[in-house]
Amino acid sequence: MSSENFVSNSLSRKQFQNILELFQDSDRKLGDDRNQIKIVQFEGRKLVVKSFKIPNAINRIVYRFFRKSKAERSYLNALYLKSRNLGTPEPLAYLEEIGPARFHQSYYVSEFVEHDFTFRELAADDTIKNKKEILKAFTQFIYQLHEANVYFLDNSPGNTLILISGNEYKFYLVDLNRMKFYDIPVKDRLKNFERLSPQKWMFDIMGAEYARLSQLDPEETINTMWNHVQAFQDHFQNKKKWKKRLKKIS
Template identity: 30%
Template sequence: MSKVIADGISSEWKQIARDILKGNLPENAVEIYSGRNIIISAVINGTPVAIKFFSRSLKNKLIYSVFASKAKRSYLYGREILNRGIHTPQPLAYAERRGVLNTLQDSIYICRFEEATDLRQYLQTGEQAWIQFARFAATLHDKGILHRDLNNTNVRVNILPDGKPRFSLIDLNRMRLLPEGNIISRKDSGKNLVRFSYLTPEFDSFAKEYSSARKNLAVDPISIINAKRRHEKQPTIKQTK
């Protein structure tokens, strides 16, 4: 015997999530990604949405019999980071089916669908793009938000009418949120930014801009660069006093 658990921004979206979990997809649904997970786009009651179906592997079924599902975390984390002033496509609902011993059988997450540019493409526009992204990363960490899979595909960019970029986070289930008022440490900040060092020789400049933008923590840019070097098993730079 199984049970369905769902939540949404309204009773209507909660029921929509339940119906989709049962296999009742909108007629206009289109698959836009198929891999470990499946993502479908559709228009529901005039709202463009993305529906993410999470992997049903045996490993996930067992792990998430104890922990909150990825669908639930995506929904809750999305609402929380919006409250903290960080953009993500509006979370609308999630649903999950659980069986014997609370084993996770199926789970989905629904959010508003938004067209956006991936981060890699935006950063290729030049140094100013890197400066803007460094400031965004600093804001994330000052707000106690650590996206554990911060990469080119999970950061999206829209250029607003005033010409300024709006960064947006997706794939939220691996996020770590500290209580409000707490900030991400120097060590974790460095680790979080390491992978961007492989995209451009300008990483050192990015690190310096990020460091100067941290409002609540004095971060030496060398500590970020050294995080990269430790990751590559290279000698670190000695800091000067």
């Protein structure tokens, strides 16, 4: 017999159930992810609902007894970011469906943040203006994240929303379930940029700005960042090659 663990800072259990019903009916999907992410309209608010994929057999036991679920971590990490004035959509609630010996499924609900583009579009879209200024502002945001002892493991191009507000740029992190919290050394800080882009010019800007903020040598900072990027790209490309070979064999 299964039970539910429901935690919320603003929604009742009945409201959450109504949101889940809207989620099932919604065809407004966000991204192409192994988890289901959809936008729903509820009581005049635009919300994002994330339904996490049911874990494999081993992780169903791990999440039941030994580790927080992805939904719970998303919620708690968002609260941590908000408490330190770091941009992320407002967390509203999460729900876990659990059995006596197994974890089943989990959901996370947050506010939808209106934004102009993501970091991925910033890298790919040549029509976006003031890229240098945006990259410098983004670097300042990541520096503030690191100063708050937050290492964002999924610091990839689709996980930062960017809003242009007058002459300012605002950044919001999403997909928050994988974070570490510790006093981050410089080598880890510079490695944290490795997933963002394979374009060198972007790291010339971000590396120089991070060096300025951290009082580091600019050339050494840029080179270190770029070495991490190249190592990540090599690993990523090799992984793709092995997947293609395995598909051919199977």
